[in-house]
Amino acid sequence: xxxxxxxxxxxxxxxxxxxxxVNAGVTLxxxxxxxxxxxxGKTMLAEEVAAALxxxxxxxxxxxxxxxxxxxxxxxxxxxxxxxxxGNEKVHDIGNYxxxxxxxxxxxxxxxxxVLIDEIDKADIEFPNDLLRELDRMAFTVYETQETISARHxxxxxxxxxxxxxxPDAFLRRxxxxxxxxxxxxxxxxIVDVHFPDLKKNLLREAxxxxxxxRETPGLKKKPSTSELLDWIKLLLAEDIPPEALRSEDKxxxxxxxxxxxxxxxxxxxxxxxxxxxxxxxx
Amino acid sequence: MLIRFxxxxxxxxxxxxxxxxxxxxxxxxxxxxxxxxxxxxxLARASMVKDETQFDRFDKVFAAHFQGIEQAFAELTAHVxxxxxxxxxSLSLTEEEREKIESLGGFDELMEALQERLREQEERHEGGxxxxxxxxxxxxxxxxFNPEGVRIGEQQGGGNRRGVxxxxxxxxxxxxxxxxxxxxxxxxxLRKLRRFAREGAADQLDLDDTIRSTARNAGYLDIKxxxxxxxxxxxxxxxxxxxxxxxxxxxxxxxFSAASSxxxxxxxxxxxxxxxxxxxxxNRRRHSERIPLxxxxxxxxxxxxxxxxxxxxxxxxxxxxAGGSVEHWNEEPGAACIQRLLNAYPKAIxxxxxxxxxxxxxxxxxxxxxxxxDRMYPLTVSGxxxxxKRLQ
Numbered sequence: 001x002x003x004x005x006x007x008x009x010x011x012x013x014x015x016x017x018x019x020x021x022v023n024a025g026v027t028l029x030x031x032x033x034x035x036x037x038x039x040x041g042k043t044m045l046a047e048e049v050a051a052a053l054x055x056x057x058x059x060x061x062x063x064x065x066x067x068x069x070x071x072x073x074x075x076x077x078x079x080x081x082x083x084x085x086x087g088n089e090k091v092h093d094i095g096n097y098x099x100x101x102x103x104x105x106x107x108x109x110x111x112x113x114x115v116l117i118d119e120i121d122k123a124d125i126e127f128p129n130d131l132l133r134e135l136d137r138m139a140f141t142v143y144e145t146q147e148t149i150s151a152r153h154x155x156x157x158x159x160x161x162x163x164x165x166x167x168p169d170a171f172l173r174r175x176x177x178x179x180x181x182x183x184x185x186x187x188x189x190x191i192v193d194v195h196f197p198d199l200k201k202n203l204l205r206e207a208x209x210x211x212x213x214x215r216e217t218p219g220l221k222k223k224p225s226t227s228e229l230l231d232w233i234k235l236l237l238a239e240d241i242p243p244e245a246l247r248s249e250d251k252x253x254x255x256x257x258x259x260x261x262x263x264x265x266x267x268x269x270x271x272x273x274x275x276x277x278x279x280x281x282x283x
Numbered sequence: 284m285l286i287r288f289x290x291x292x293x294x295x296x297x298x299x300x301x302x303x304x305x306x307x308x309x310x311x312x313x314x315x316x317x318x319x320x321x322x323x324x325x326l327a328r329a330s331m332v333k334d335e336t337q338f339d340r341f342d343k344v345f346a347a348h349f350q351g352i353e354q355a356f357a358e359l360t361a362h363v364x365x366x367x368x369x370x371x372x373s374l375s376l377t378e379e380e381r382e383k384i385e386s387l388g389g390f391d392e393l394m395e396a397l398q399e400r401l402r403e404q405e406e407r408h409e410g411g412x413x414x415x416x417x418x419x420x421x422x423x424x425x426x427x428f429n430p431e432g433v434r435i436g437e438q439q440g441g442g443n444r445r446g447v448x449x450x451x452x453x454x455x456x457x458x459x460x461x462x463x464x465x466x467x468x469x470x471x472x473l474r475k476l477r478r479f480a481r482e483g484a485a486d487q488l489d490l491d492d493t494i495r496s497t498a499r500n501a502g503y504l505d506i507k508x509x510x511x512x513x514x515x516x517x518x519x520x521x522x523x524x525x526x527x528x529x530x531x532x533x534x535x536x537x538x539f540s541a542a543s544s545x546x547x548x549x550x551x552x553x554x555x556x557x558x559x560x561x562x563x564x565x566n567r568r569r570h571s572e573r574i575p576l577x578x579x580x581x582x583x584x585x586x587x588x589x590x591x592x593x594x595x596x597x598x599x600x601x602x603x604x605a606g607g608s609v610e611h612w613n614e615e616p617g618a619a620c621i622q623r624l625l626n627a628y629p630k631a632i633x634x635x636x637x638x639x640x641x642x643x644x645x646x647x648x649x650x651x652x653x654x655x656x657d658r659m660y661p662l663t664v665s666g667x668x669x670x671x672k673r674l675q
Contacts, residue, residue, distance in 0.1 A: 020326050085503065
């Protein structure tokens with residue numbers, strides 16, 4: 001049982017509801033499912049929880065071809081076949097050809113680990129179902145050697161999803177759920193402050209204004225998110241752009257400088273330029 | 284108390300289960316929620332709602348249930364509601380405003396009236412001049428014109444947010460969806476149509492063949508590779524757009540997105556009301572970029588499965604007469620066009636988003652059903668299941 005509580009870190013601003021979801025998951029030892037717009041810090045959450053609670057982190061990044069089995073272990077039959085050809089002694093022990101996956105490694109950790117299962121929605125639609133039992137019992141059987149691996153310390157499991165596929169109900173029932181909503185201006189100012197502590201106040205205000213205006217542009221395919229804002233501010237600082245240049249009242253420079261960091265899609269850039277142009281014509 | 288809350292949630296359509304209720308109770312036993320209503324709200328939401336589109340419903344039920352809890356609280360700790368009310372008021376009233384309130388009979392009286400109305404009022408309210416809500420002229424509510432008004436909810440308290448406001452803001456409003464079919468269900472139904480075939484680059488180990496070849500090779504390893512298995516099913520999807528189909532846009536989008544991620548060979552076309560001698564692929568340029576039916580028939584072989592999605596609700600003339608189309612002059616009646624399609628693609632179904640009960644009352648649906656030789660199914664999970672079986 002853990003008496004530690006997650007309350008954000010000096011690099012990560014956590015809202016009250018996020019803290020509650022994480023603490024509930026940690027206390028009851030259930031997986032925490034985190035959804036939200038891309039770039040709102042879902043993956044960072046696991047890193048920061050691990051750092052804040054001083055626990056080792058095991059990451060398992062999911063791709064469209066990932067199978068549930070790969071998180072547990074893989075049996076390298078081809079290597080064994082090859083070794084048998086060469087008469088290698090290793091070949092007599094099948095255990096030499098079992099490659100441990102992230103979950104197995106986490107199960108063997110000396111202290112309670114944090115496991116990140118990143119972008120679970122990328123995998124096949126049945127993927128979460130294949131992990132139900134393993135996540136419930138925190139144990140699995142290695143078929144080849146007939147041994148049962150169970151977790152020495154029940155890991156804290158953080159799962160992220162981008163909502164590309166819906167997850168099965170049975171899986172959802174076992175998790176705590178948190179939807180990271182897009183931060184409001186106050187929270188956003190705090191986040192930027194954490195990353196750029198000595199940013200000029202007026203530059204930050206102008207940048208945030210500008211950023212929220214861009215986000216409100218109707219019809220954008222991909223709205224800029226927190227991580228894009230941080231990149232953009234980094235660029236603004238590197239280029240030493242004065243806060244005045246961000247004010248959109250300035251007709252000749254109505255498009256914010258270095259907007260390439262905010263808009264990642266040529267259609268969006270085009271749309272944005274058109275709107276700005278229309279806006280100018282109306283004045 | 285929580286059991287009633289649980290059933291209220293289920294009645295409101297939040298898909299929560301007994302497991303989740305037990306989880307919540309276990310979390311409360313661990314003292315996670317503490318004594319704060321805010322914390323309890325976050326905890327209950329994290330454990331019982333697993334879909335952000337349902338946050339709004341959860342908030343509504345929570346707010347409704349809170350009315351009851353509030354009274355329970357009042358009995359236990361009589362000062363809590365007053366404290367909360369005073370807090371709300373202190374956040375939004377300036378000294379001048381307070382003076383004005385004094386002129387109206389005093390702050391306490393106003394607070395009492397507010398409490399009274401909070402109890403009387405059952406739902407969120409907009410406009411009007413008595414109830415608490417938004418945009419009205421009552422002294423209570425948000426965005427109104429009464430200078431001595433009290434702001435309820437929707438107040439940014441900077442980290443010092445009090446209970447009611449968080450769920451009263453109902454930020455997840457426009458995400459709510461009441462569709463019965465999720466894309467997951469559709470995908471699972473479409474899955475049955477899978478037929479795997481191997482094509483492309485050989486990048487997987489063929490174990491059987493490797494063993495056989497190795498044995499033949501006097502025990503020396505001879506590795507054989509095969510291409511990965513892909514879903515080889517080919518689908519032609521024809522979607523009705525515009526007019527009466529506007530009510531079904533959501534479900535058609537879901538069907539379409541599920542199908543496009545499930546099938547590698549998916550061709551889609553749009554039509555309006557009924558299939559005539561040409562179709563189109565882009566609704567914005569449907570008058571300029573039309574694809575003749577003959578081109579479709581020649582381009583896609585008979586191994587394609589044909590799926591129509593449409594409500595088949597129109598005037599019967601639009602199907603059986605030449606020139607019946609509402610949009611243009613069609614040389615051939617729609618019935619002849621669809622017959623040609625059905626001859627070319629023996630495996631075909633029609634999915635209708637309208638409820639089955641309404642079908643017999645629409646003559647055009649009957650005609651279409653006859654043309655389709657009864658292969659019309661409702662666009663629901665079970666209907667899709669039956670339809671897919673027919674396509675196999």
